[in-house]
Amino acid sequence: MNLPTLIILLILMAVVGAIIRKMIRDKKAGKGCSSCGGGCGGCHGATSCHSTSSRH
Template sequence: MGTVIVGAVLVVIVGLIVRSMIKDKKNGKGCGGDCGHCSGCH
């Protein structure tokens, strides 16, 4: 039973992280992989 609860908590945490990353990407934050237009690489 404890394993199921820990697994569910991990799934929720990973889901929130992915959701945050998608939200940041839509808002133009984070790395888009195009270092020619990024001031953070240089």
């Protein structure tokens, strides 16, 4: 493996790591199902992102 390939690989790993860390932080903060817009009928994570009492 040459140096430019290694540098690109390290940059890509850092970007993917940052994305995963942001997703984990958002999930812990309750932002895990942001794409449903409050109407969770069509949300793929409707059963896991909101409690049953707050589901619309």
